Amino acid sequence: MTAFTALLLRDIRLSLRIGGGALMGALFFLIVVTLMPFAIGPDLNLLARIGPAILWLGALLASLLALDRLFAMDQDDGSLDLLMMGRMPLELAVLAKALAHWITTGLPLVIVAPVLGLMLNVELRAMGWVTLTLLAGTPALTFIGLVGAALSVALRRGGLLLPVLILPLTVPVLIFGVAAANAAIVGPAPFGPPFTILCALSLASLVLGPIAAAAALRHGLE
Amino acid sequence: MQLNADNLACSRGGRDVFAGVGFSVASGEALVVAGRNGAGKSSLLRLIAGLVRIAGGTLDLQGGEPEASIAEQAHYVGHQDALKPTLSVGENLRFWAAFLGAAADDIEPALEAVGLAALADLPAAYLSAGQRRRLSIARLVAAPRPIWLLDEPTSALDTPSQARLVELMRGHLAGGGLIVAAAHGPIGLTQARELRLGAEG
Amino acid sequence: MAVIDLANPTRFLALVNRVLPWLVAATALVFAIGLYRAAYAPDDYQQGATVKIMFLHVPAAWLGMMGWVIMSAAALGTLVWRHPLADVAGKAVAPIGAAFTLICLITGALWGRPTWGTYWVWDARLTSVLILFLLYLGVMALYWTAEEPGRGARAAAILTLVGAVNIPIIKFSVDWWNTLHQPASVLRLGGATIDASILVPLLIMAGAFTLLFITLHLAAMRNEILRRRVRSMRLMQAQTMAEARS
Structure with a gap:
């Protein structure tokens, strides 16, 4: 077993065990979406129109809030020290942790999205497209959020710092995610351009996120 | 293999912890770092492990793997056990063995060496402080690396476990490894040299 | 070597103290000229005198962006060359950049009221500037939460560089989003065809803002250096007290 898969599997296993909080993000997502109709009224037509936007906002908040503990737990028990002493470049270790995090918190969001879409009266065919955009876009959220998680650990500060740092940087993902979803559902703009840009954002953050996060962890050294 | 430090300085949070520290440890040798609390024993170990920035001076390893850093050839046992409850x-040991580059997947001998083989399937949450410490020492056996950096390795260990640790350290030294340990009292290695940090007090 | 001389905070402080009065005077002078010229610039045939907000709005926007450029350069200095003054420069510029961005937003809102009939419109440029402002606040939040200046500086430097990569992407995405939702901006400053009677005062005002920015930045750097000295003196005091007792 390589160090990369060992770390990936350990993190997945940890978040599936008791106290790991793998499904916490999905639960938060459900609650946020449930709250929306109370704020904007139960008008099904309106909900259907802004449904994709609600789902995207909910997914954005859920995936960022779950990131808070990504490195903090390893720092608390001394594991982070040993992760830095591995043969594997820290960037790859960070990538493995991020992938595990996306699999256990991002992917459940994508999976429950169609169910929540039904509650928002988004029609079934359209829901497929929205889910596709979430599948393509949530990795970008995780990898951008990774940088914030690393920075808040380097400063030994958790809580609200991470969303304050990271949410402005997620504006492009939100724009293209919702645009692609809306293009697929109501048109008239084509689905292709925003969706490909969304994929590009995910791929670019897949590379840049771990590099910046590893730099933040290294520079967090005293 | 020889680990050389010359005129090392360390500062944390703008405060100078120590300066002008020099030593040299060769294969088969052990160095015990002593000194009062706050003299920088832990900081020196973390500095060798690459976890604290070197503020001044040089640290180099002769005869190690040329492409690997000192940290990548070292084991560090700190105050925290790096275990997931x-x-x-x-699972804990298998992960660290794989991550730290063990050749074999078999962790039985390492658990045997620290006397935890019977508890292999128990969640780490149920372990006592001493057992946790022994489990983190097991990783030194499971994934061989030439340099051992041990911070108060005997703390939380009872007398039989301490004897077992001394046995492991002797074996490591005999196999050409080197040890830098921070300790308040003697750790049982008779041939160890001592490096005293900070003013007497 | 002049650059190496400047690396020494003491020499830097001496230089700042010598230069600062002249800079203050120059800033005041150029502002006086710029404001005078702006006051006598012709009114817009459509917008009337309100167009003169531009003389504050546009330079503030430029310098708000320049603040991030300076911060990125300082971030490189911190991470790559570990230059002690780079930390100080980066930390000092963040609130100034944020302030200029805020001036841009406020003047934009004041300009928007007579032009669009509302204080805020989700216009592409205003929205981008708003996000830039939020990013500045993020960097400042990092500095606030860091207990130790060095650690905060490195964290903020990384965030700054991540922001520098992201800002063009954000700008592009906001422009794209804007064309999707709205007709082109109401505000059109006819590109290259600005009349000299407006362009000249605008450039003078830009010069005045730049001088103000530099003055504030140097003064803030001086304050930061002094603040750090106070901090290290206190640390020394605590250390000597502890040693005296033990």
Whole structure:
């Protein structure tokens, strides 16, 4: 077993065990979406129109809030020290942790999205497209959020710092995610351009996120 | 293999911890770092492990793997045990063995060496402080690396476990490894040299 | 070597103290000229005198962006060359950049009221500037939460560089989003065809803002250096007290 898969599997296993909080993000997502109709009224037509936007906002908040503990737990028990002493470049270790995090918190969001879409009266065919955009876009959220998680650990500060740092940087993902979803559902703009840009954002953050996060962890050294 | 430090300085949070520290440890040798609290024993170990920035001076390793850093050839046992309470004893050790570059997947001998083989399937949450410490020492056996950096390795260990640790350290030294340990009292290695940090007090 | 001389905070402080009065005077002078010229610039045939907000709005926007450029350069200095003054420069510029961005937003809102009939419109440029402002606040939040200046500086430097990569992407995405939702901006400053009677005062005002920015930045750097000295003196005091007792 390589160090990369060992770390990936350990993190997945940890978040599936008791106290790991793998499904916490999905639960938060459900609650946020449930709250929306109370704020904007139960008008099904309106909900259907802004449904994709609600789902995207909910997914954005859920995936960022779950990131808070990504490195903090390893720092608390001394594991982070040993992760830095591995043969594997820290960037790859960070990538493995991020992938595990996306699999256990991002992917459940994508999976429950169609169910929540039904509650928002988004029609079934359209829901497929929205889910596709979430599948393509949530990795970008995780990898951008990774940088914030690393920075808040380097400063030994958790809580609200991470969303304050990271949410402005997620504006492009939100724009293209919702645009692609809306293009697929109501048109008239084509689905292709925003969706490909969304994929590009995910791929670019897949590379840049771990590099910046590893730099933040290294520079967090005293 | 020889680890050389010359005129090392360390500062944390703008405060100078120590300066002008020099030593040299060769294969088969052990160095015990002593000194009062706050003299920088832990900081020196973390500095060798690459976890604290070197503020001045030089640290180099002769005769090691040329492409690997000192940290990549070292084991560090700090105050924290780096164990996950929800994973079993075996899962914890297997992960660190794989991550730190063990050749074999078999962790039985390492658990045997620290006397935890019977507890392999127990979640680490149930371990006592001493057992946790022994489990983190097991990783030094499971994934061989030439340099051992041990911070108060005997703390939380009872007398039989301490004897077992001394046995492991002797074996490591005999196999050409080197040890830098921080300790308040003697750690049982008779041939160890001592490096005293900070003013007497 | 002049650059190496400047690396020494003491020499830097001496230089700042010598230069600062002249800079203050120059800033005041150029502002006086710029404001005078702006006051006598012709009114817009459509917008009337309100167009003169531009003389504050546009330079503030430029310098708000320049602040991030300076911060990125300082971030490189911190991470790559570990230059002690780079930390100080980066930390000092963040609130100034944020302030200029805020001036841009406020003047934009004041300009928007007579032009669009509302204080805020989700216009592409205003929205981008708003996000830039939020990013500045993020960097400042990092500095606030860091207990130790060095650690905060490195964290903020990384965030700054991540922001520098992201800002063009954000700008592009906001422009794209804007064309999707709205007709082109109401505000059109006819590109290259600005009349000299407006362009000249605008450039003078830009010069005045730049001088103000530099003055504030140097003064803030001086304050930061002094603040750090106070901090290290206190640390020394605590250390000597502890040693005296033990």
